[in-house]
Amino acid sequence: MESLKDLQLRYESLKGLGLKLNIERGQPGDDNFNLSNALLNIVTEKDIMTKSGFDIRNYPGGVLGLPEARELFCGILGAKPEETLVGNNASLLILSKVLMWALLRGLVGSPAPWNKIDKPKMIVTVPGYDRHFLLLSEMGFEMIQVKMTPDGPDMAEVEKAVADPAVKGILFVPTYSNPTGDTVSDETVTRLASMKTAAPDFTIFADDAYVVHHLVGDPKKPKNLLRACEEAGNPNRVYLFSSTSKITFSSSGLGFMATSVANLTYISKLFGTMFIGPNKAEQLRHVKFLSAYPGGVVGLMKEHAKLLKPKFDIAEKVLSQELGSSGLATWSKPEGGYFISLDTVKPVAKRAVALCKEAGVAITPAGATFPFGKDPKDTNIRISPTRPPVAELEKAIEVLAVCIKLASAELDGAGK
């Protein structure tokens, strides 16, 4: 065990390196983006008319997206083309629009618009995704926090929460959850789909951002939420969201959504009051590029995995070396997705992240994985290992590990 003094010396020497490293946000690496560069200019004036008969430059085409794009992306969510909507970049925007209309008008089966309730409530999983929390709180939802477990949302907590009719839904990441990397089990899916809810319009908002983002060769394939809800007799209970933000480009990709045909008919009519339709040129770029890519989306994701797996491996290696026998932290070993979730044993997450910052290593602010940035135990740290090159990442994780040890030692010192 390194002493406080040893750790201080080691920290000062790391600080002296003048590092400027960033493992703050879940962003692909430049090498990941490079795989899709051909997408940028793949559509030319020769492609103006789609096979489905639309001029990509003109208005007609509808709010649901190009038929070719719906056909291409539905499979990713285990849905049928007629259950799928493809939009512009950002699935978060599609989710926001559904939530907005839920508040202003209600969804299929709603007894009233959700904002007629003084404070509509939404279940969220913790640790979870900061942008979900921010969106919900700005929209006026009260968040009910339930634990994320290796099987997905803690279903005992969920089933307890949904006895309240003001609880209108759950928003979470079903596959390789941000940040824990957990994926729903078949049992969780079945329970979510079939549980009795006090609100007749209780809705599952599943942000399946990492659904094809595997790091292992033989990924788990959980039961599909859309099909499970259908089987349970609650066909309109779920909306699935995903995007190509980490398949092609984060800024100029496509978001998409799948839900029952009844839901899609209802919500696309409301979406249709907001715009005539998404950018069809960008949709055609994706269709052309991904259809031509060897192995399609699956083939492209394998190439991404080849670039990302070594980063998760080096992070695991350094964390094991530095903290493995320390008893100071545990962390996830994800089989996909974009994050490693680390929990310190002592309440030192904030202090460790602050120490990192001082040493030139930017990490997601401690607490960000909880609503309002408040981690009640101050133990969770989200590591985003995907963007920096391996050598930089190795250094960043070393700094983080040293900072966790130093912060823990400081606390011990303070307690004496």
Next chain:
Amino acid sequence: MESLKDLQLRYESLKGLGLKLNIERGQPGDDNFNLSNALLNIVTEKDIMTKSGFDIRNYPGGVLGLPEARELFCGILGAKPEETLVGNNASLLILSKVLMWALLRGLVGSPAPWNKIDKPKMIVTVPGYDRHFLLLSEMGFEMIQVKMTPDGPDMAEVEKAVADPAVKGILFVPTYSNPTGDTVSDETVTRLASMKTAAPDFTIFADDAYVVHHLVGDPKKPKNLLRACEEAGNPNRVYLFSSTSKITFSSSGLGFMATSVANLTYISKLFGTMFIGPNKAEQLRHVKFLSAYPGGVVGLMKEHAKLLKPKFDIAEKVLSQELGSSGLATWSKPEGGYFISLDTVKPVAKRAVALCKEAGVAITPAGATFPFGKDPKDTNIRISPTRPPVAELEKAIEVLAVCIKLASAELDGAGK
């Protein structure tokens, strides 16, 4: 004057031609779109880093849009870059998002979210744009109809309406109004900017979709609403919207908005909860294409006018020939924009449009230019002459004129 029988014979013979013509929606012609075809693949992997320092493939860049795009488009709205937001396609979507947040949270200076009022009210101009009416009604606004005049919204009616604190704003088209082609006068702008309103957060939503869409060489240049509101001491009163839907491509263009820096700071924070930012690749395509176009946006609009002016001219010619001395209709002679607004003298708009449809000519449904599709006098018909080739348009307008004469004669006959 042609007799009812003459008109019936002429109508039957036109019907016998088996026409299939469409002057229903305000869409550019293929020749207009062709001017921008180079835009489709103008950005390649060599352009990945913008001058402003953003990778167009990655997330960072912000909700306000690429600095280069803000710089380029602000001038169209007479705004400064720091007052301008550039989004994805469709200004209607940007408008929708502002209205959504106004309802859920309120705008700068709001005493409460607008949906805390039982039925917030919005002034609209008639005849006007059907998509505005649809959006407002689906969102739960009550619409207060005021007449569109050659000087813009009827200000006596507007000033009367804003004495009601539930009247939260006005939504209209300030330049070459849809469908009348009217443009606000300086006096209207000054009165809108300076009038006393019962609601402290009364807001002007100006959909300036046709702001640079001139058909004449020396267009009127009305006072800028943003500057006028600033001068009147109501700097946060106005949001301006526009897009490149009829500059480059209707489906794959860009929407943009200008408002005070205080408003933009407030609303972009809320927009930022819905997505990380717009598609930067599409923004860079526009920046590259429009910056390189001879004469820039102005130069491109002159090329559009060359293609569109003959269409407005032929429509005017046929209407004059067929209806000029009939006393059966009056119509606008727009100096810009996308529409001709025709008013029959007798209440026959619905019947005339139905006759057109039977004869294979699709026209915007009569009534569409009023909320809920209800034209109280049944006299207004919107003509969209921009999309068909000149020869087809000539035939379509002839059919419309004959149908108006026939419908009017039928009514006279019925009255006897």
